[in-house]
Amino acid sequence: AQTVxxxxxxxxxxxxxxxxxxxxxxxxxxxxxxxxxxQPPSRxxxxxxxxxxxxQQNATENRFSVNFQKxxxxxxxxxxxxxxxxxxMYFCAYSGGSNYKLTFGKGTLLTVNP
Amino acid sequence: xxxxxxTPKFRILKIGQSMTLQCxxxxxxxxxxxxxxxxxxxxxxxxYSVGAGITDKGEVPNGYNVSRSTTEYFPLRxxxxxxxxxxxxxxxxxxxxxxxxxYFGPGTRLLVL
Numbered sequence: 001a002q003t004v005x006x007x008x009x010x011x012x013x014x015x016x017x018x019x020x021x022x023x024x025x026x027x028x029x030x031x032x033x034x035x036x037x038x039q040p041p042s043r044x045x046x047x048x049x050x051x052x053x054x055x056q057q058n059a060t061e062n063r064f065s066v067n068f069q070k071x072x073x074x075x076x077x078x079x080x081x082x083x084x085x086x087x088x089m090y091f092c093a094y095s096g097g098s099n100y101k102l103t104f105g106k107g108t109l110l111t112v113n114p
Numbered sequence: 115x116x117x118x119x120x121t122p123k124f125r126i127l128k129i130g131q132s133m134t135l136q137c138x139x140x141x142x143x144x145x146x147x148x149x150x151x152x153x154x155x156x157x158x159x160x161x162y163s164v165g166a167g168i169t170d171k172g173e174v175p176n177g178y179n180v181s182r183s184t185t186e187y188f189p190l191r192x193x194x195x196x197x198x199x200x201x202x203x204x205x206x207x208x209x210x211x212x213x214x215x216x217y218f219g220p221g222t223r224l225l226v227l
Contacts, residue, residue, distance in 0.1 A: 004156070035215070043202060045157075045218035091156055101147070101172055102216060104156025 002027045004094050006105035013082045014113050020067075021077045021108045023092030031095025034068070034075045039107070040088040048090070051075065079110075087112045115140050118219035120205050125227045128193040135190040135222050137205030145208045146188040147216065148172075148180065150201040157204060162189055195226045 003026045013019035025034070036048040051059045051068050060065050063083075067076045079086055092105040137191045139146065144165050149157035149172075159172030163182040177199060179191040186209075192199060203222045208214040 037218075043221045043223075044205060045221075046207075047215050047217075050215060093156075101159040101162065102149075102157070104158075106154065106156050 002029075002094050002096065002103045004092050004103050004105040006092055006108050008108045009106070010109045010111070013079070014109040015084060017082055018078060018080045019082055019110065021079075021090050021110065023075045023077070023093075023105060025073050025075065025092070025103075027073070027094065028098055029096040032094060034066075035095070035102070036066070036075075036077045037062070037091045037093060037104075038088045039091060040085075045091075046058060049077065053101040055094070062075050074091075082112050083090055084112050084114060086110060118205055118207055118217055119139065120203075120219035120222050120223060122181075123220070124223045125223075126227060127192075128227060129195060129197065131195050132182050132191070133224075135192070135203055135205075135224075137188045137190065137219060138186050139188075139205075139207040139217075140186065141206035141207060141209070141217070142185060143217075144185065145214075145216075146182065147199050147208075148178070148188070148190045148202045149206065151176065151204060151221075152201050155190065159211070160190065160203075186208040197226050200224060200226045 032053045036052045038046045049061045062079045088105045093102040118139045147162045148160040150156045160179040163169045205219040206216040208216045
């Protein structure tokens with residue numbers, strides 16, 4: 001069974017600084033997708049970034065980028081120039097094989113200090 | 115487009131009562147999902163549907179039922195509510211299978227007392 005592990009329950013960063021959130025996963029599939037979702041206090045789940053496992057190039061979306069290490073099964077999220085609006089719970093998620101579901105980690109609560 | 119909508123936003127149920135959580139999407143997505151999120155945890159899949167008339171169980175289906183008569187709607191039915199069903203429920207949809215991004219509704223917070 002696929003598992004997703006986020007080892008940092010909480011992280012904090014100063015406004016305008018950079019922070020990296022960690023995620024590791026376990027799978028026997030060769031074709032899969034990885035996602036980072038953001039959940040602000042409103043509870044809405046918002047897609048931040050996605051990575052296809054077959055792509056070697058790391059995905060980037062504005063201030064958000066990932067470090068995808070396929071052999072190590074690691075998928076970290078880097079947030080540059082952190083803003084107060086980035087404060088939220090961040091979930092790493094996996095989808096692969098014939099499985100339709102997303103498998104989520106337990107989340108990392110990010111605090112941004114002014 | 116409204117995206118994925120859910121009603122109600124919040125509900126209190128007594129033990130043994132039943133209710134239906136509503137979910138609708140206007141993106142013509144074939145795939146729809148129901149997740150629950152317990153405090154301090156990620157989301158877990160309850161049921162999913164790959165098209166009208168086709169549904170299947172996820173990780174935690176016990177105590178729930180679903181139906182999908184149209185592409186747009188995917189209601190989740192709770193029969194005989196129990197305190198263990200206190201959670202936040204999210205509906206999601208995607209155009210096709212696992213490679214596609216899932217879009218989430220705003221969630222329904224359910225409290226069973």
